[in-house]
Amino acid sequence: MTRFRIEVRGIVQGVGFRPFIHRLVRRYKLTGWVRNSPEGAELELEGEAAQLRSFLHALEVEAPPLALIESVDWRELAGTAEYAGFRIIGSERGEAMRTLVSPDVGICPDCLRELLDPSDRRYGYPFINCTNCGPRFTIIRSVPYDRAFTSMAEFPMCPDCAAEFADIENRRYHAQPDCCPACGPRTFFVDGGGRRLPGEGIEAARRLIKAGGILCVKGLGGMHLACLAENEEAVRELRRRKHRDEKPFAVMCRDLGCVRRLCEVSEAEERALTSFRKPIVLLDKRERGSMMQLSENNALGVMLPYTPLHVLLFGDDLDCLVMTSANLSDTPIVYKNAEALEKLRGVADGFLLHDREILTRCDDSLLRVYEGRDYPVRRSRGYVPYPVTIKGLRPGLLACGAEQKAGFCLSKEGHAFPSQHIGDLKNLETLDCYEEQLGHFAKLFDFEPAAVACDLHPDYLSTEVAERTARERGIPLLRVQHHHAHMVSCMADNGLEGECLGLVWDGTGYGPDGTTWGGELLAGGASGFRRLGTIRPMPLPGGDAATKEIWRTAEALRYEAGLENNDVTMKKLLERGLNCPKSSGMGRLFDGVCALAGIREVCSYEGQGAVLLEAAADAGERGEYELAFYDEGGVMVFDWRPMVRQIASGGEAPGTVAAKFMNTLVSAAAAQCRAAAEASGLRRTALSGGVFQNMYLMSRLPGRLRVEGLETFTHSRVSPNDEGVALGQLMILEAKYVSGGTAENS
Ligand code: ZN
Ligand code: ZN
Ligand code: FE
Numbered sequence: 001m002t003r004f005r006i007e008v009r010g011i012v013q014g015v016g017f018r019p020f021i022h023r024l025v026r027r028y029k030l031t032g033w034v035r036n037s038p039e040g041a042e043l044e045l046e047g048e049a050a051q052l053r054s055f056l057h058a059l060e061v062e063a064p065p066l067a068l069i070e071s072v073d074w075r076e077l078a079g080t081a082e083y084a085g086f087r088i089i090g091s092e093r094g095e096a097m098r099t100l101v102s103p104d105v106g107i108c109p110d111c112l113r114e115l116l117d118p119s120d121r122r123y124g125y126p127f128i129n130c131t132n133c134g135p136r137f138t139i140i141r142s143v144p145y146d147r148a149f150t151s152m153a154e155f156p157m158c159p160d161c162a163a164e165f166a167d168i169e170n171r172r173y174h175a176q177p178d179c180c181p182a183c184g185p186r187t188f189f190v191d192g193g194g195r196r197l198p199g200e201g202i203e204a205a206r207r208l209i210k211a212g213g214i215l216c217v218k219g220l221g222g223m224h225l226a227c228l229a230e231n232e233e234a235v236r237e238l239r240r241r242k243h244r245d246e247k248p249f250a251v252m253c254r255d256l257g258c259v260r261r262l263c264e265v266s267e268a269e270e271r272a273l274t275s276f277r278k279p280i281v282l283l284d285k286r287e288r289g290s291m292m293q294l295s296e297n298n299a300l301g302v303m304l305p306y307t308p309l310h311v312l313l314f315g316d317d318l319d320c321l322v323m324t325s326a327n328l329s330d331t332p333i334v335y336k337n338a339e340a341l342e343k344l345r346g347v348a349d350g351f352l353l354h355d356r357e358i359l360t361r362c363d364d365s366l367l368r369v370y371e372g373r374d375y376p377v378r379r380s381r382g383y384v385p386y387p388v389t390i391k392g393l394r395p396g397l398l399a400c401g402a403e404q405k406a407g408f409c410l411s412k413e414g415h416a417f418p419s420q421h422i423g424d425l426k427n428l429e430t431l432d433c434y435e436e437q438l439g440h441f442a443k444l445f446d447f448e449p450a451a452v453a454c455d456l457h458p459d460y461l462s463t464e465v466a467e468r469t470a471r472e473r474g475i476p477l478l479r480v481q482h483h484h485a486h487m488v489s490c491m492a493d494n495g496l497e498g499e500c501l502g503l504v505w506d507g508t509g510y511g512p513d514g515t516t517w518g519g520e521l522l523a524g525g526a527s528g529f530r531r532l533g534t535i536r537p538m539p540l541p542g543g544d545a546a547t548k549e550i551w552r553t554a555e556a557l558r559y560e561a562g563l564e565n566n567d568v569t570m571k572k573l574l575e576r577g578l579n580c581p582k583s584s585g586m587g588r589l590f591d592g593v594c595a596l597a598g599i600r601e602v603c604s605y606e607g608q609g610a611v612l613l614e615a616a617a618d619a620g621e622r623g624e625y626e627l628a629f630y631d632e633g634g635v636m637v638f639d640w641r642p643m644v645r646q647i648a649s650g651g652e653a654p655g656t657v658a659a660k661f662m663n664t665l666v667s668a669a670a671a672q673c674r675a676a677a678e679a680s681g682l683r684r685t686a687l688s689g690g691v692f693q694n695m696y697l698m699s700r701l702p703g704r705l706r707v708e709g710l711e712t713f714t715h716s717r718v719s720p721n722d723e724g725v726a727l728g729q730l731m732i733l734e735a736k737y738v739s740g741g742t743a744e745n746s
Contacts, residue, residue, distance in 0.1 A: 001046055001047065001080050002046070002048070002049040002052055003032075003044065003045070003046045003076065003077040003078075003080060003081060004044070004045050004046075004052050004056075004077065005042075005043070005074065005076075006042070006043040006044075006045065006056070006059075006072065006073070006074040007037070007039070007040070007041075007042055007043075007072070007073045007074070008040045008041045008042070008043070008059070008071075008072050009040045009069070009070045009071045009072075009073075010039075010067065010068045010069040010070035010071070011040070011066075011067065011068040011386065012040045012041050012063075012067045012068075012069065013041075015064055015066035015067045015102050016066065016132070016173075016175075017041065017064060017067050018034055018041070018088050019168055019173050020062070020063065020064050020067075021034050021043065021059075022034075022086065022088070022168055023169065024055055024058050024059065024062075025045065025055070026086075026168075027058075028051040028054055028055045028058075029047055029048075030045045030046060030052065030055060030086070031046050031047065031082075031083035031084070031086055032044045032045035032046050032081070032083045032086060032087075033083065033086065033087045033088070033089050034086075034087075034089070035088070035089045039414065040069075040070075044077070044081070044083075046080060046081055046082070046083055056072065056074060059072060060072060064131065064132060065108070065132050065276060066105060066132065066276065068386075070389070101136060101137055101140055101143065101145050101385060101444060102136040102137065103136060103137050103277065103381070103382050103383055103384055103385065103386055104134075104136050104137050104362065104381055104382060105133045105134060105136060105277075106133060106275075106276050106278035106304075106306035106307070106382070107128070107129075107133050107305070107306060107308050107311065108130060108132040108133035108276070110132070110171060111130055111133055111134075111308065112308075112311065114128060115128050115308050115311060116311075121160070121180060121181070122180050124312065125180060125184070125308065126187050126200075126202070126307070126308045126309040126312055126354070127177075127179055127184045127185050127308065127309075128180075128308045129175065129179075129308075130171045130175050130178065131171060131172060131173060132171070132276075134175070134177045135177055135220055135356075136177075137221075137360060137362060137384060137385055138221045138358050138360050138361075138362050138381075139151045139177060139356070139357070139358070139360075140359060140360070140444065141153075142443055142444070143444055145176060146176060147176045150177065150359075151356055151357040151358070151359050152176065152179065152184075152185075152356065155183055155185060155356075157178065157179070158180060158182040158183035160180065160182065161179060161180050161182075161183055161184075164178065165178055184356075185354050185355050185356035186354060186355055187200045187201050187202060187352060187353065187354040188200065188201045188352075188354065189201025189202075189204040189205055189350060189351065189352055189353075190341060190350065190351040190353060191349075191350050191351075192346075192349045192350055194345070201352055202309075202312050202352065204352075205217065205313060205352040206313060206315055206318070208350045209226065209227060209228060209318065210317075210318070212227070212228060212234045213227065213234070213349035213350060214234065214237065214241065214347070214349050215227065215348060215349065215351070215352060216326055216340055216344050216347075216348035216350070216351045216353075217309070217310075217313065217351075217352040218309075218337070218340070218352065218353050218358070219307060219309075219310075220306070220307055220358070220381060221333070221335065221358060221362025221363060221364075221380070221381045221420075222326065222333035222334060222335040222361050222362065222363065223325075223326035223333065223334045223340050223344070224326055225323075225325075225344070225347065225348060226252075226313075226321045226322060226323050227321065227322050228320075228321060228322075229251045229294060229320040229321055229322045230291075230319075230320060235249070235293040235294065235322060236293065238324070241346070241347045242324070242328070243328065243329055244324075245604045246604045246608065247605045247608075248294065248295035248296065248297065248299075248300070248301060249294050249295065249301075249322045249324045250280045250300075250301035250302065250322075250323055250324060250366070251294060251300065251301070251303075251320050251321060251322055251323060252302075252303050252304065252310065252320070252321050253304060253320050254305065254314040254318060254319050254320070255304070256270065256273065256274070256304070258319045259273065259283070260286075261286070261319075262283075262285065262290075262291065262300060262302070262320065263283035263284060263285055263286055263302060264283060264285075264286055265283060266369065268372045268373075269281055269283060269369045272367065272369050273303070273304055274304065275382075276382070277365065277381075277382030277383060278306035278381075278382055279303065279364065279366060279367050279382055279383075280301040280302065280303045280364050280365065280366045281301070281367060282299045282300070282301050282302075282366065282367070282368045283299060283300055283302055284298055284299055285299065294322065296611070296615060297611050297612070297614060298615050299695075303323070303364060306382075313352070323364075325363055325364070326344055326347075326348075328347070330424050330427060330430075331427055331429045331430065332361055332422070332423055332429055332430055332433040333361050333363050335358045335361045336357075336358070337353050337355075340353065361420070361437075362380050362381040362384060363378065363380045363381060363420065363421045364378075364380065364381055365378055365380045365383055365421075366378040366380075367379075368693070370695075370714065370716075371714075373716040374716050374717075375698075375714065375715060375716060375720075376715065376716070376717070376718060376719045376724075377693060377719055378405075378421045378719060378723065379418060379420070379421065379717075379723065380420040380421040381420070383420075384419065384420040385417055385420075385441070385444065385445075387412070387416055387417045388417075388418065388492070388493070388717050388718065389414060390411075390415065390416050390495075390731070392414065393411050393413070393414050393415065393416060394411065394734060395411055395412050395413045395447075396411065396447075396448060396450030396451065397410065397450070397451055397452075397453070397730050397733050397734055398447075398451070398452045398453070398469065399452070399453040399480075399726040399727070399728075399729035399730035399733060400453065400454040400462040400463065400465055400466040400469075400726065400729070401419075401454075401455070401462050401722070401725055401726035401729065402455050402460065402462065402482065402485075402722040402725045402726075403424070403425045403426065403455070403457070403460040403462055403722070404425070404426070404606065404722055405421070405423075405719070405722040405723040406422045406424065406425040406430065406434055406722075406723075407419045407420070407421065407422055407723045407725075408434070408438055408441075408462070408726050409726035409727050409729070410442075410447050410449070410730075411730060411734070412447070416492070416727055416730055416731075417441065418723075418724075418726060418727055419437055419438075419726070420437070422437060425460065425461040425462055426461070431461050431465075434461075434462070434465070435465065449473065449475060451475055451476045451477075451478065451737040452466045452469050452470050452476070452477050452478070452733075453466065453479075453480050453729040453730060453732065453733040454466030454477065454478075454479055454480070455479070455480060455485070455509075455510065455729070456479045456480060456481045456482060456510045456511075457482065457509070457510035458510075463479075476737055478737065480728070480729045480732050481510070481511070482506075482509025482510055482517070483502070483504040483506070483509050483517055483518070483522060483689070484502075484522060484524070484529045484728070484732065485725045485728035485729045485732060486502070486504045486506065486688040486689050486720070486725055486728055487500075487502025487522050487524070487529065487728065488502075488525065488728035488731045488732055489688060489718060489724045489725060489726075489727045489731070490687065490713060490714070490715055490720070490724075490728075491526070491686050491713070491728075491731070492727055492728065492731045493713075493715050493716060493718055493727070494713040494716075496713060497525070498525055499523065499524055499525040499682055500523070500524075500525065500682050500684035500685065500686055500713075501521065501523050501532075501676055501680070501682050501683075501684065501685040501686070501710070502520075502521070502522040502523070502524070502529070502685070503521050503669055503672075503673060503686070503687050503688075503689075504518075504521075504522060504687075504689040505518065505519055505520070505586035505587075505689040505690075505691035505692060506518050506585065506586065506587060506689035506691055506721070506722070507585050507586075507587030507588065507690060508547075508585045508587065509585075511584075515537060515582050515583070515584070516581060516583040517584050517585070518583060518584055518585025518587060518588065518689070519534055519535035519584045519585060519586035519638070520533070520534050520584070521533030521534065521669075521672045521676055523680045523682055525735075526731045526732050526734065526735035526736075527732075527735045527736065532634075532635060532636060532672070532680070533635060533636040533637070533672035533675075533676060534584045534635055534636075534637055534638070535584050535586065535589060535637065535638040535640060535668075536560075536584070536630075536637050536638065536639050536640055536641070537583060538553065538556050538583060538584075538589065539556050539559075539560070539574060539577065539580035539582055540552070540553060540556060540580060540581055540582070541553075541556055541570050541573040541574055541580050542573070542579055542580075543579055543581050546588070546591070547588070547603075547606065548602060548603050548604075549601070549603075550592065550594055550600065550601065550603055550609050551567075551595045551601040551602065552570060553588055553591045553592035553595065554593075554595035554601075555570035555571070555574070556570070557589075557592040557593075557596060557640070558596075558648060559574040559575075560641060560644070561640075561641040561642075561644040561648070563644070563645065563648050586665075586689070586691045587607065587609075587610060587691055589640060590609045590613055590691070591603070592644075593609075593613065593647065593657070593661050594610070594613050594658075595609070596644065596657070597613070597616070597647065597657040597658060598654055599612050599613065599654050610691065610694060613658040613661065614658070614662075614694050614696050616658040617655060617658035617659040617662060617696050618655035618656055618658070618659045619659070621655070621656055621660060624660050624663035624664040624666075624667055625647065625660055625661070626643060626646060627664065627667055627668055628641070628642045629668075629671065629672075636672050636675055636676070638668045643661070643664055647661070659696075662694075662697055662700075663700070665697065665701075666697065666701050666704050669701055669705070670701075670705060670707075670708050673685055673705055673708060673710055674708045677708070677709070677710055683709065683710050683711055684711045684712075684713060685711065685712050685713065686712075686713045686714075687701070687702065687712060687715075687720070688715065688720045688724065689720055689721070690720060690721035690722065692714070692715075692720045698714070702714065
């Protein structure tokens with residue numbers, strides 16, 4: 001007899017891990033115990049040496065699909081214990097991590113097979129799930145994760161389901177949302193006039209879609225609006241009703257074959273599409289300029305059916321559906337039946353709903369695959385509430401994030417938990433949703449803030465939430481400069497410690513000097529930063545109005561470059577400096593150049609100028625414009641005025657201007673980073689900020705920096721855009737907050 005002590009690190013709770021251990025223990029005739037630990041799980045096992053080794057092997061290769069095992073350490077213990085059988089025991093240090101719950105999981109291959117098997121008792125049942133798949137985060141009311149505390153509580157299990165639930169050899173052993181047609185939820189259809197039709201309604205929904213109608217369909221984390229993606233008339237009508245003129249729509253394709261018909265799919269992209277997280281993956285269109293009704297750029301957001309209901313909706317004969325979050329003008333996604341029937345009346349022609357309540361909103365996640373890894377744009381369903389593991393991170397920290405792509409982040413020992421996508425906080429409904437989620441997370445994670453961080457911007461609603469939290473609880477508040485947070489977020493994403501350079505390009509962020517920043521080259525780390533580079537600030541005539549009416553920014557660029565203005569009013573505003581706040585936002589420079597190039601004068605959504613420039617760029621164009629810099633108090637400022645004069649002298653096609661402009665930015669960044677590296681001795685460069693969602697830049701800039709001898713780091717766990725800012729704030733709070741003391745501004 002031999003005895004082993006085994007420590008498993010990683011995410012092994014709420015994913016069917018302990019039942020899995022139980023089965024292995026029986027298979028290898030072992031005795032002992034298992035318990036949860038803050039890092040994962042601990043086991044002590046006794047048995048024959050060969051059996052123990054087989055157990056260790058099986059532990060790594062057969063682990064349940066949702067378990068993320070980071071490491072398995074084991075050592076032999078002296079003597080025998082002669083355990084009486086096998087026990088699952090309570091955790092060592094309280095129940096620190098007992099609250100860890102799984103994200104929602106897309107339908108697994110076994111459930112898909114049963115769903116389509118006429119002899120299976122769940123044949124055609126839209127709520128089939130098992131230990132390896134199904135709803136989780138979105139149906140949990142409170143912890144522990146037990147059916148009684150989920151929205152499945154009102155569906156008592158039938159004897160067949162209960163038997164599977166209790167059978168440790170069964171795939172549905174302890175699967176909390178397990179159900180079947182005899183005991184589980186039901187779908188139903190409500191027509192555009194609010195009349196509920198008899199029956200399960202899936203056929204009625206399919207008929208509506210096929211006739212070119214717009215369907216509201218209930219998903220895992222909210223409602224979608226769906227229509228035939230290739231029916232231009234239907235898509236146009238959906239845009240009209242949703243007041244979404246141009247912003248790209250994501251689609252859901254029945255299978256990979258259908259995705260390949262529309263888009264290029266690499267191996268890594270295929271892995272992302274088919275992973276249990278089932279995100280929307282931004283793929284390059286097979287044919288440039290195709291499917292413009294869906295997306296005006298070169299990419300299309302695509303996902304695969306991730307609930308059994310989606311699979312049944314496609315049936316045998318639908319290929320590709322628009323699947324866009326059901327909401328109106330940037331309010332949070334609609335997720336309750338009654339709310340859908342009320343708010344989406346006149347938007348949807350029919351509603352495919354069901355009687356299992358969604359308790360927490362969670363939008364579809366959106367990502368790119370970049371250099372073989374996830375490059376998140378929106379981290380939400382399928383990811384939340386998984387943590388980002390950060391060794392040694394202390395508990396009790398709360399970071400409130402930014403505003404437009406709001407999201408908070410809280411810490412438990414060794415883990416940072418970013419919230420799901422919440423949306424634009426300018427909207428009161430979104431603020432309610434933000435506070436609701438904050439409360440929900442606090443409850444799920446048994447979280448009490450001991451210190452709180454927020455953006456330096458005094459007017460962000462997230463800042464107000466942080467101020468109120470600090471005041472009410474008497475805890476320290478740290479205000480963090482926006483781009484510093486972006487940079488440190490990217491460092492944490494890559495596990496970087498110490499100091500590095502941070503190239504942070506985004507639309508806007510509050511600078512410590514009271515102006516708006518956004519084209520920054522910083523040096524530093526979690527404990528502080530200095531500004532080494534930026535771009536020449538531009539006046540924005542009319543302030544916020546210029547972010548929509550980008551022709552105003554173009555007029556400002558012309559004015560600053562000493563060129564004639566086309567608009568007399570703008571010229572007067574600029575001359576007098578009236579209502580012309582200054583911004584070094586890279587996003588604003590994109591806006592101005594977009595309008596200068598004659599591509600677009602007025603935008604209908606945030607960041608559209610950059611999107612259109614990227615879409616227009618001629619990929620074969622190698623040329624660039626004149627590079628100029630000047631020094632301002634030790635900050636190397638990129639001077640875009642010579643470039644603007646060259647662009648304005650005209651004659652070049654928009655695709656040429658777009659490409660040469662971005663090539664110039666690559667060279668400007670390379671020159672700034674080279675100089676900063678020489679001055680600081682730092683060679684690691686973190687890239688963050690929403691501008692780096694631009695794939696034209698991402699396919700050129702990191703390579704160029706490497707040529708300069710710099711090591712570049714990009715995001716893979718949180719988004720480079722403002723959604724990722726909360727993680728950076730949290731790390732800066734961790735570095736600056738001394739227990740019991742006060743925090744100073746960053
Ligand atoms: Zn399953
Ligand atoms: Zn049942
Ligand atoms: Fe930002």
